[in-house]
Amino acid sequence: MSSTQLRWVKVWDAPTRLFHWSLVILVACAYFTARFGMIEWHFRAGYAIIALLLFRLVWGFVGSDTARFSRFLRSPFAALQHLAHFHRREPDTEVGHNAAGGWMVLVMLALLLFQVGSGLFSNDQVFSEGPLAQFVDSGTSDRITGWHEFNFNLILGLVGLHVLAVIGYAVVKRHDLVRPMVTGSKRLPRSIAAPRMTSLVLAAVLFLVAAGIAYALSTLS
Known part of the structure; x- marks a missing residue:
């Protein structure tokens, strides 16, 4: 496809990109703080992840087109069909997540929600415990802690x-998936309409509410 048939299109809004890269950093922080016994910082990373996930769940319904679950979640058959054509080198015409990528996003969100949810009931069997561990007996908290550790794997x-x-995707199909998630834009055929972007003000309000809920949880311990 010639360059004259392509144009730069904004496909990812700033809130979605900030969510993505912030989550990368915080999951790494959660891993290393747990590995090196920095439990207080591990919990702080967990509360921050809770705020991000609460925001992303709501943003998946009211956010920009490419952030909405209804936009990128397709049938499992569509995902399998997409993967069956993975070996084909063809132009990248996806405005947002492809059919397989959408399911990966859903599974990742589900695992992360379980991780932070179980973390609220877990304990380190020494000094620290999640803010909701006080509402279950020690045996249940220990069992949930085991799930928490396994789920992180x-x-x-x-x-x-x-x-x-x-x-x-970069090697086989020559599709650059990283740069659009950094800059927000990618080159697409002129015939493809640009996705609708939602207000940044709404995103800021939603995140502040999500952060407030996460902070409230942290004060229960």
Whole structure:
């Protein structure tokens, strides 16, 4: 496809991009703080992740077109069909997540929600415990802590799969998935309409509410 048939289109809004990269940093922080026994900082990273996830869930319904679940969640058959054509080198005409990527986003959000939810009931069996651990007995808290630790391994596995997918798209299909998530824009055929972007003010209000809920949870301990 010649360059005259393409134009730069804004496909990712700033809130979605900030959510993505902030989540990358915070998940890394959660991993290293847990690994090195920095439990207080581990909990702080968890509360920040809660704020991000609460925001993203609401943004998935009222946010910009490419952030909405209804826009990028397609049938499992569509995802499998997309993967079956992975070997084909063809122009990138996806405005947002492709059919397979949409399901990866959904699974990642589900795992992260379980992770922070279980973290609220978990304990380190020494000094610290989640703010909701006081509402269950110690045996239940220990069991949930085990789930919390196992689920994080699933998250790490999915992160690795995501990175491999990004590399695969770059090598096999010559699709750059990273730059649009950094700059917000990508080159698309002129015939494709630009997605609608939602107000940044609304995003800021929603995040402040989400952050307030996360802070309220932190004060329960």
